[in-house]
Amino acid sequence: MKTSILACALLIASTSGYAVESIMFKDTINKGVGEIDLFAPHSSSYFKDRLTGAMLEEYKQQNSNALVFAVDVNEAANGTEKASTQGVTVESAVLTFDMGSEVVTCNIFTTNTGAMLAKAGTTTRQEYYTLIGATGSSHITPSTDSDIFGSDFGGTMRMPIDESSCTGSNFDLSNAQSATLSIRFLEVNESLGDPEAFYDFSNGPEDLAILTANDVSYLEYAQPGVDEAPLVIAQSQVVEPVDSWLFYPTSDSFFVVSYEDQYPNLGDYDFNDLLVGYRVGFGFKNNEQSGELEVVSIITTGYMIARGANYDHDWYLHIPINESVSGSLTMNLFKEDSVEQVNGFPVTTEVNDALDVKVLANSKTLMHLSNQAFVNTLADVEKIKGKKFSFTFNLDTPFPASALGQPPYDPYLHVLNTGQEIHLPGKTTRIASSANFGDTSNFKDENNYPYALIFPDDFYPPLEGVDIGDAYSDYLNYTQSPDQTNETWYMAPDTNKTKNIGKAFWKW
Known part of the structure; x- marks a missing residue:
């Protein structure tokens, strides 16, 4: 299935001449920590040039004033983790935009799954957002131009860009001179076994991509790895x-x-x-x-x-x-x-x-x-x-x-x-x-x-x-x-x- 001519016209980023598609970033999440330059696509990305604020604004407009990211969960098999279902826990995520006249930061995020988990060094559980994925979750998008076509990308994370979620007053990303996502996974108390062992981070690095609305729909429908996770969710x-x-x-x-x-x-x-x-x-x-x-x-x-x-x-x-x-x-x-x-x-x-x-x-x-x-x-x-x-x-x-x-x-x-x-x-x-x-x-x-x-x-x-x-x-x-x-x-x-x-x- 191809995007219609009208949709393509609406997806053209004003400074690039490219139709906006889901893009994988150059930077990765390594050992549970990632500093992702949102202007730097991966060298193998279909989009070879530097991303722009105008393109980020297109992604935001498509996704109802939010940026939506996908993570390729890449974890060692601990607890009930296996190739077909793997998980990590998101402790924090912060977007930083240099708008020239001010710096805007946004630190509110949601994912489609959550769990009650104990942080390393404690046995008291509290609720965290999680990301679940699977190896081999291919062809999850209809567009062959998308970087997540034929990929292992799984869980999605949504970050709203508005006055209730961000500091500052300028939320038009077309004005952004630089943009960074800082993300950190939670270090859980693995000694407790599942669910902590399922939602640990141990392998990596994890790739990260920014999604079009079309790919958000496909990925959230496919939900790689989630079909085998109810048992883990109940245990959490x-x-x-x-x-x-x-x-x-x-x-x-x-x-x-x-x-x-x-x-x-x-x-x-x-x-x-x-x-x-x-x-x-x-x-x-x-x-x-x-x-x-x-x-x-x-x-x-x-x-x-x-x-x-x-x-x-x-x-x-x-x-x-x-x-x-x-x-x-x-x-x-x-x-x-x-x-x-x-x-x-x-x-x-x-x-x-x-x-x-x-x-x-x-x-x-x-x-x-x-x-x-x-x-x-x-x-x-x-x-x-x-x-x-x-x-x-x-x-x-x-x-x-x-x-x-x-x-x-x-x-x-x-x-x-x-x-x-x-x-x-x-x-x-x-x-x-x-x-x-x-x-x-x-x-x-x-x-x-x-x-x-x-x-x-x-x-x-x-x-x-x-x-x-x-x-x-x-x-x-x-x-x-x-x-x-x-x-x-x-x-x-x-x-x-x-x-x-x-x-x-x-x-x-």
């Missing part, structure tokens, strides 16, 4: 340092829970009324006095996958613990394919007695399509991504690992239209006001059919109105008499009767 809200983490089912897989919401009636039994993927992580510390492993924090991450119901629901996750617990819980809910949270989030609440969390409220509001009753369960309707969630529970007092209940724990549905709770077989109701509080049915019908099931994360739900026994031919045999010959029934879907929506799609 953990207050107490941990010695080790343990995740169920694993650190890179999910339980998928699926419901039939007509309980106590069987309904169409297509098991697609709500699908949610989730994983649970436990942060442990070694109690040196008792020698016991103790849980100090719990994190959960997951996604809405599909909703094939006329009913509305709230979705809860109860993590059984064989003793009373208390602490602070932070709930995050992210917009589809975005690091931006839904309005009103994050939310922090106090927990007492039991860890029983309403994670998703009003499923129909959270996941819907215009003019469609169902999402990701119809054969002839395109798939959409659902919202991502995470929560972090910081315990007031650790408890022994032996007090933990067994995975997949107790994910349950509260059907708002009927008031009924729906749990996995063998679980008990939790909400005193629910229509079936105290239910002893074991959440199976008279034929032993359950209303909630747990699957691996590549389970394909039946299409709308297709009985799960028709979509998976071995399901009925397994339900009636489970054994080793039919326990993998969910691995053989009828592709004409199921929706192809595995983890490769819904885990964004």
Whole structure:
């Protein structure tokens, strides 16, 4: 895709004769510190000449009175860092413009990601802006003239140029005789492990580029490395340092829970009324006095996958613990394919007695399509991504690992239209006001059919109105008499009767 003739005309810098494109700078961020001359492009840049104030003004105008920079995050693999997801923490960033009559400085910046981190020499965490990237994040811009085309540039940093963000009074960058960006990464306390080890700076040098509005859009849509970072983001809200983490089912897989919401009636039994993927992580510390492993924090991450119901629901996750617990819980809910949270989030609440969390409220509001009753369960309707969630529970007092209940724990549905709770077989109701509080049915019908099931994360739900026994031919045999010959029934879907929506799609 090429820029239109009209757009090109608007992008011509008055003193250069070049169309403004994203430019990589000559100076780099080395050992966490960078002094970047904004008039000096890299020798390999498509733009060979010296940049000017007039060109900086063009970048500013395109990006709503801000300069936006991209960083090629280039870090050694510490903690959970790897080629496909790497991070650094920005401690400070200052723009300095010599306008001739005055010097203007701007020190307000934002990035698309943030984390609670402890600075080197401390164990107290506070919030910082972070930059996340990945190796090999190529072809992230439509313009072959851009310096970030085919590059590894990742995280973006926005710095507004206005009276509320800068000193001085002259914000027309066309008047700038020189321009410098001073940037410093935070030295984190790596001894704490993740998330600090993920967001350290250890390798480098990092290249830096200034972006056109077009490339800002493409780069922030691509978000290289961010798709693998939710776990790290959730960990970053953990207050107490941990010695080790343990995740169920694993650190890179999910339980998928699926419901039939007509309980106590069987309904169409297509098991697609709500699908949610989730994983649970436990942060442990070694109690040196008792020698016991103790849980100090719990994190959960997951996604809405599909909703094939006329009913509305709230979705809860109860993590059984064989003793009373208390602490602070932070709930995050992210917009589809975005690091931006839904309005009103994050939310922090106090927990007492039991860890029983309403994670998703009003499923129909959270996941819907215009003019469609169902999402990701119809054969002839395109798939959409659902919202991502995470929560972090910081315990007031650790408890022994032996007090933990067994995975997949107790994910349950509260059907708002009927008031009924729906749990996995063998679980008990939790909400005193629910229509079936105290239910002893074991959440199976008279034929032993359950209303909630747990699957691996590549389970394909039946299409709308297709009985799960028709979509998976071995399901009925397994339900009636489970054994080793039919326990993998969910691995053989009828592709004409199921929706192809595995983890490769819904885990964004």
